[in-house]
Amino acid sequence: EAQVTQNPRYLITVTGKKLTVTCSQNMNHEYMSWYRQDPGLGLRQIYYSMNVEVTDKGDVPEGYKVSRKEKRNFPLILESPSPNQTSLYFCASSPDSYNEQFFGPGTRLTVL
Amino acid sequence: DQQVKQNSPSLSVQEGRISILNCDYTNSMFDYFLWYKKYPAEGPTFLISISSIKDKNEDGRFTVFLNKSAKHLSLHIVPSQPGDSAVYFCAAGTNRDDKIIFGKGTRLHILP
Numbered sequence: 001e002a003q004v005t006q007n008p009r010y011l012i013t014v015t016g017k018k019l020t021v022t023c024s025q026n027m028n029h030e031y032m033s034w035y036r037q038d039p040g041l042g043l044r045q046i047y048y049s050m051n052v053e054v055t056d057k058g059d060v061p062e063g064y065k066v067s068r069k070e071k072r073n074f075p076l077i078l079e080s081p082s083p084n085q086t087s088l089y090f091c092a093s094s095p096d097s098y099n100e101q102f103f104g105p106g107t108r109l110t111v112l
Numbered sequence: 113d114q115q116v117k118q119n120s121p122s123l124s125v126q127e128g129r130i131s132i133l134n135c136d137y138t139n140s141m142f143d144y145f146l147w148y149k150k151y152p153a154e155g156p157t158f159l160i161s162i163s164s165i166k167d168k169n170e171d172g173r174f175t176v177f178l179n180k181s182a183k184h185l186s187l188h189i190v191p192s193q194p195g196d197s198a199v200y201f202c203a204a205g206t207n208r209d210d211k212i213i214f215g216k217g218t219r220l221h222i223l224p
Contacts, residue, residue, distance in 0.1 A: 042216035050210055090155050097210035098144045103155030
């Protein structure tokens with residue numbers, strides 16, 4: 001089944017404790033992206049990647065890192081999480097940026 | 113500066129009638145526009161897209177209209193069905209930088 005998977009689905013952590021949210025797709029897509037969804041703010045793009053080893057900043061990259069060492073994986077790294085990064089995070093993939101994106105189920109992160 | 117605006121946070125429509133969701137944008141360089149639908153506790157799913165060189169695209173009950181001079185697009189759903197109750201996001205991008213900008217979303221309620 002074609003899908004985007006994210007892990008973990010739920011995470012509660014404390015300020016400053018490094019964490020990684022994994023994202024994997026099995027559709028051989030070139031384009032992958034991370035978004036956060038916050039009430040009243042919609043979906044905001046954090047980082048995106050056009051291909052292996054090619055990443056770029058979205059609208060809200062501060063406090064986040066990504067890597068794209070393999071085509072299928074695009075982990076989101078929070079080196080020192082803060083409470084303002086409490087949010088619902090979505091990973092997505094697509095053949096390229098102007099085609100439909102397939103979204104993962106979301107990761108709800110709470111930073112205390 | 114919000115480049116993609118969905119000015120109606122919510123909309124209620126009678127079942128069987130037409131639902132019209134609106135989206136305005138400020139960046140005349142956008143090359144493509146997409147609509148996504150989102151149910152609670154799920155990732156967004158793609159609905160329909162339109163290239164900036166077209167003014168209309170239709171897929172079943174869903175039609176998207178683009179008015180470039182007004183920097184406005186709309187999604188028409190006809191007839192509206194109970195399963196259409198969801199949050200709808202408008203998104204736009206350019207071929208220059210592969211960023212995707214989402215609006216804040218409109219919650220559609222289909223009334224029985």
